[in-house]
Amino acid sequence: MRPDALLHPAPQGLYCPPGDFYIDPVRPVERALITHGHADHARAGHGAVMATQRTLDIMAIRYGDEFAGSVHPARFGETTNVNGASVTFHPAGHVLGSAQIAVEKNGTRIVVSGDYKRRPDPTAEHFELAKCDVFITEATFGLPVFNHPDAATEIGKLLSSLDQFPDRTHLVGAYALGKAQRVIRLLRDSGYDRPIHIHGSLQRLCDYYRLEGIELGDLRPATLAEGAKNAGRDFAGEIVLGPPSAFNSPWVRRFSDPLIAFASGWMQVRQRAKQRGVELPLVISDHCDWNELTASIRDTGAAEVWVTHGREEGLVRWCELNQIRAKPLNIVGYEDENE
Amino acid sequence: MKAFATLLERLVLTPSRNRKMEIIRDYCASRPDPYRGYAIGAITGDLKLKSVQPSLLRELMTQRIDAELFRLSYDYVGDLAETVSLLWGPAETAEAPPPLSQVVEMLSSASKSDTPAILSGLLDAMDVSSRYALIKLATGGLRIGVSARLAKQALAEFGNVKIEEIEELWHGLEPPYSSLFAWLDGSGAKPVAAGRAPFRPVMLSNAIEERELEDITPADFLAEWKWDGIRIQLVSDRGKRRIYSRTGEDISPAFPDLVEAMAFEGTFDGELLVRSPLGEPLAIRTFSDLQQRLNRKIVPKGMLSSHPAFARLYDCLLDGENDLREQNLEQRRNALAMIVDRLPPERFDLSPEVSFTSVDDLRDKRANPPHPVIEGLMLKRRQSTYRSGRPRGLWYKWKRDPMVIDAVLMYAQRGHGKRSGYYSDFTFGAWRDGETGMELVPVGKAYFGFTDAELKQLDKYVRKNTTERFGPVRSVAAGMDGGLVLEIAFEGINRSNRHKSGVAMRFPRISQIRWDKPAAEADRLEALEALIGD
Numbered sequence: 001m002r003p004d005a006l007l008h009p010a011p012q013g014l015y016c017p018p019g020d021f022y023i024d025p026v027r028p029v030e031r032a033l034i035t036h037g038h039a040d041h042a043r044a045g046h047g048a049v050m051a052t053q054r055t056l057d058i059m060a061i062r063y064g065d066e067f068a069g070s071v072h073p074a075r076f077g078e079t080t081n082v083n084g085a086s087v088t089f090h091p092a093g094h095v096l097g098s099a100q101i102a103v104e105k106n107g108t109r110i111v112v113s114g115d116y117k118r119r120p121d122p123t124a125e126h127f128e129l130a131k132c133d134v135f136i137t138e139a140t141f142g143l144p145v146f147n148h149p150d151a152a153t154e155i156g157k158l159l160s161s162l163d164q165f166p167d168r169t170h171l172v173g174a175y176a177l178g179k180a181q182r183v184i185r186l187l188r189d190s191g192y193d194r195p196i197h198i199h200g201s202l203q204r205l206c207d208y209y210r211l212e213g214i215e216l217g218d219l220r221p222a223t224l225a226e227g228a229k230n231a232g233r234d235f236a237g238e239i240v241l242g243p244p245s246a247f248n249s250p251w252v253r254r255f256s257d258p259l260i261a262f263a264s265g266w267m268q269v270r271q272r273a274k275q276r277g278v279e280l281p282l283v284i285s286d287h288c289d290w291n292e293l294t295a296s297i298r299d300t301g302a303a304e305v306w307v308t309h310g311r312e313e314g315l316v317r318w319c320e321l322n323q324i325r326a327k328p329l330n331i332v333g334y335e336d337e338n339e
Numbered sequence: 340m341k342a343f344a345t346l347l348e349r350l351v352l353t354p355s356r357n358r359k360m361e362i363i364r365d366y367c368a369s370r371p372d373p374y375r376g377y378a379i380g381a382i383t384g385d386l387k388l389k390s391v392q393p394s395l396l397r398e399l400m401t402q403r404i405d406a407e408l409f410r411l412s413y414d415y416v417g418d419l420a421e422t423v424s425l426l427w428g429p430a431e432t433a434e435a436p437p438p439l440s441q442v443v444e445m446l447s448s449a450s451k452s453d454t455p456a457i458l459s460g461l462l463d464a465m466d467v468s469s470r471y472a473l474i475k476l477a478t479g480g481l482r483i484g485v486s487a488r489l490a491k492q493a494l495a496e497f498g499n500v501k502i503e504e505i506e507e508l509w510h511g512l513e514p515p516y517s518s519l520f521a522w523l524d525g526s527g528a529k530p531v532a533a534g535r536a537p538f539r540p541v542m543l544s545n546a547i548e549e550r551e552l553e554d555i556t557p558a559d560f561l562a563e564w565k566w567d568g569i570r571i572q573l574v575s576d577r578g579k580r581r582i583y584s585r586t587g588e589d590i591s592p593a594f595p596d597l598v599e600a601m602a603f604e605g606t607f608d609g610e611l612l613v614r615s616p617l618g619e620p621l622a623i624r625t626f627s628d629l630q631q632r633l634n635r636k637i638v639p640k641g642m643l644s645s646h647p648a649f650a651r652l653y654d655c656l657l658d659g660e661n662d663l664r665e666q667n668l669e670q671r672r673n674a675l676a677m678i679v680d681r682l683p684p685e686r687f688d689l690s691p692e693v694s695f696t697s698v699d700d701l702r703d704k705r706a707n708p709p710h711p712v713i714e715g716l717m718l719k720r721r722q723s724t725y726r727s728g729r730p731r732g733l734w735y736k737w738k739r740d741p742m743v744i745d746a747v748l749m750y751a752q753r754g755h756g757k758r759s760g761y762y763s764d765f766t767f768g769a770w771r772d773g774e775t776g777m778e779l780v781p782v783g784k785a786y787f788g789f790t791d792a793e794l795k796q797l798d799k800y801v802r803k804n805t806t807e808r809f810g811p812v813r814s815v816a817a818g819m820d821g822g823l824v825l826e827i828a829f830e831g832i833n834r835s836n837r838h839k840s841g842v843a844m845r846f847p848r849i850s851q852i853r854w855d856k857p858a859a860e861a862d863r864l865e866a867l868e869a870l871i872g873d
Contacts, residue, residue, distance in 0.1 A: 143408070143411060143412050143415055144404065144408055144412060144425075144426055145412045145415065145416055145422060145425035145426055146425075147425070147429075247760075248753060248760070248811070249760065250760055251760070252760040253760045253761075268425065269415075269416055269421065269425075270348070270351060270352070270418075270421055270471070271416065271417055271418055271421060273352060274351060274352060277354060278352065279352050279353060279354070280352070281352070311411070311415065313411055314408060314411050314412075317405065317407050317408055317411070318408070321405055
C-alpha cells in the first residue's frame with residue numbers, strides 16, 4: 001500500500017488510518033502509541049495507550065496512575081495487530097524504555113524512530129536496527145556540525161574541573177529523564193564514588209532507574225540542613241545535578257560560587273553555551289549525531305525517508321545528494337530543546 | 340596550539356572579569372616564552388598577522404562540503420570560525436599540530452598564493468578547538484570578550500607590578516614580549532621604554548565630596564570646565580605622532596585630521612571633541628557627534644569635513660624632551676600656553692581657567708554652564724605635580740547633578756555570575772499617547788544603582804508580577820492601573836534612530852525605587868525629549 005496511506009501527519013500527530021491510532025500525538029486522542037517518556041512525546045489524557053512497560057511506568061510517575069483510559073504494554077520484538085495494522089516495538093537506545101515503532105500492512109513497512117541513539121549506554125536498552133521501506137527519522141542534530149565526542153571524555157572534563165576548582169560547586173544541568181541518570185552512571189563508571197547531589201525533581205526518576213537495576217551509587221538531595229548557616233559551603237567541590245530550568249530559579253542561590261555545566265548535544269556549539277551562561281559545556285547527547293543519523297538512514301535500507309523534529313532541511317538535503325527520496329514531515333509540538 | 344586553544348575557549352565561556360584575569364595569569368605562569376607572549380599579543384590585538392579573509396574560508400569549505408549544507412550550518416551556528424572548525428572533519432594527520440609560535444611564523448611569512456594551502460594543512464592537523472583558535476588568529480579580531488586593558492591588568496597582577504608601568508612600556512614592545520616577561524618573572528631588568536612616542540600613565544581625578552568643598556579656594560585651586568568628550572594624550576616624538584586613550588590604547592588611526600595638525604614636540608593632556616566644519620566659527624559639538632568618529636579603522640572623507648576633530652589641551656607632561664611632570668600645575672600650564680600659541684587654532688586651544696571668588700560662586704557656575712557640552716567643573720590644586728593614577732586631594736571633578744526621570748519597569752532579564760538566579764537587568768519605559776490611550780514605550784535599561792537588598796526586592800517583585808516570559812526575559816505587569824516606578828538618573832540624553840522611543844540615555848541607573856508612586860504618574864516621553872541638548 002502507499003506509505004502515506006499507512007501513516008501521515010495530522011494536527012494531533014502522526015496518524016495511521018488503517019489502525020486508527022496516532023504515534024506520539026501532541027493532543028489527546030482515542031488510541032496512542034508512545035515511543036518514549038519525554039514530555040513532548042508522551043502526554044497525558046489519551047484513551048488507550050500502547051508503549052513499553054518502562055515507558056508506561058515513567059508516564060505514571062510523571063502524570064499519576066490515571067494518565068490514560070487504558071494501558072497496553074508492548075514487548076520489544078513482539079508483533080501486535082491493531083485493527084489490522086501490524087505494530088512492532090524495537091529498542092531506540094534514547095532513554096530507558098524508548099522504542100522505535102514499526103508499522104506494517106500489505107507488505108509496506110514504515111519505522112518511526114522516535115528519538116534514538118546508537119552508542120552504548122548502560123541506562124538504556126541498546127538500539128536495534130529495523131529494516132523498512134520508509135524510515136521516519138528525527139533530526140535533532142541533523143547538521144554536519146554535530147559530531148558528538150566520546151561521552152567518557154566529556155565526563156573527564158567535569159572531573160578535571162573539579163580537581164582544578166575544588167571550592168566551587170559544580171552545577172550540572174541535565175534533563176530529568178534519561179540525561180540525568182546517564183550522567184550519574186558515566187560518573188560512576190569513571191570511578192567517581194562520592195555522593196552526588198540531586199535536585200528534588202530528579203528523585204523519583206532516579207529511584208525508578210535503580211528499581212530497574214541501573215546502579216547510580218550514593219545520591220543525596222541537594223537541600224540544606226535545617227537552619228544551617230552559610231550552608232552553601234556544604235556543596236563546595238561537590239557535583240549537584242538539576243534540570244536546566246532550576247538554574248534560572250532562586251534554587252541556585254544556595255550554592256557557593258557555582259560553576260555552571262550543562263550536559264547536552266547543543267553544547268557542541270560554543271555560542272549556544274555562551275548564550276546560556278554555561279561555563280563548562282559537556283557534549284553528552286541522547287540523540288544521534290550527523291554521521292550516526294546518515295548511517296542509520298543507509299542501514300535501514302529505506303527507499304524513502306521522512307524527516308521530523310529538528311533541522312529537517314539538513315537531512316533532506318543529504319538524502320537528495322545521496323539519491324534517496326526524502327521529505328520533511330512538519331509535525332508541530334516537539335521541542336528539540338529537551339536534550 | 341592546544342594550550343592557546345584551551346585558553347581562548349575558557350576566556351570565551353568565563354563570565355567573570357576576575358576569573359578571566361586569573362585564567363590569563365595561570366596561562367602566563369604555565370607557558371614558556373614565546374608562546375605566552377604571542378597569546379597575549381593575540382588578545383591585545385598587537386600581534387598582526389597577514390589577515391585571512393572570510394571569503395577564503397568559505398571557498399575552502401565549498402571544496403569540502405555541499406554548499407547548501409554549509410549554508411544551513413553557518414546559519415545555525417552563526418559564527419564563521421566556529422562553523423568551519425566544526426565542519427572541517429576529523430583531524431587527518433597523526434602528528435601533533437605545530438606550536439603557536441610556529442603557526443604565527445607560518446602565517447605571517449606566507450605569500451598570498453601559499454596561504455590557502457598552509458591554512459588547509461594546519462586545519463587538517465588540528466582538533467576542533469585548535470581550529471577555532473587558528474581561524475580567530477588568522478582572521479584577526481578575537482572577539483572573545485577580553486579587552487587589551489584587561490590583559491594588561493592580568494599581566495600586572497602576574498608580575499606584581501602596577502598596570503601604569505606596563506601601559507607606559509607597552510608601545511615600545513612587540514609580541515612575544517620576551518623582555519617584558521623576563522622582568523615580570525623577576526629574571527630580568529625592567530625594559531626601557533624604547534619606542535618613540537610612548538604613552539605616559541595619566542593622572543585622574545576623584546569625584547568631590549561635599550565636605551571637601553570647604554578646601555576649595557581660588558588661591559589653592561584652579562577651576563576649568565569639564566567638557567563631555569574623551570580624555571586623550573597627544574604625543575609627538577621626533578616624527579612619530581600618536582593619540583592615546585586614557586588607558587593607553589592607540590586611537591590615532593581614527594583621527595588622521597588631528598594627527599596631521601600635531602606639529603609640536605612633546606606630550607599633552609587634553610579632551611578630544613568634535614567641532615563645527617573648518618571655516619565656520621569654532622563650535623564644540625555633542626558627545627554623540629564624537630561617537631560617530633570613535634572605533635573606526637578608516638574614516639570616510641566626508642566625515643573628516645563634517646565632523647572634524649578638535650583637542651582642548653589642559654596639561655603638558657613633556658615639552659620636547661623636557662619632562663615637566665615634577666613641576667607644579669601653574670608651571671606646566673604656563674609652558675602649555677606658550678606652545679598652544681604656536682598651534683593651529685582650528686585644531687587646538689587651551690582649556691581656559693574659570694575664575695571664581697568662592698565655593699558658592701562655583702556652585703552657581705556649575706549650575707549654569709555657558710555651553711551644553713559642559714558636564715561640570717574640574718578643580719585642580721595649583722601646586723600639584725603630575726602624578727599617575729588617582730591620587731587623593733589633587734584633582735577633583737564636580738559633575739553637574741544627573742538628570743532624573745520617573746519611569747515604569749517593563750521587562751527584567753536574568754543576570755550572570757553572582758547575579759545568576761536574580762532578575763537584575765531592568766528595562767523601563769515612559770508614557771506616550773498610543774492608539775488606544777496612554778502606552779509605555781521603553782526608553783532605557785539599567786542594571787546598577789541599587790543595593791543588594793534592593794536587588795532582592797526587585798527580583799521578588801519581578802517574579803510576582805510576571806505577565807510573559809521570553810527566554811531569560813520576563814515581561815512585568817505595567818499599565819495605568821499598576822506597575823513599579825523607578826527613579827532613573829542619567830548623564831545625558833541624545834536622539835537615536837536605533838531605539839523605538841527615539842531617545843538614548845547615557846549611563847542610566849536606578850537612583851531610587853519609588854514603591855510609593857502610582858505608575859500613571861511616571862514621566863512622559865515628551866519630558867525626556869525636552870532634556871535633549873541640541
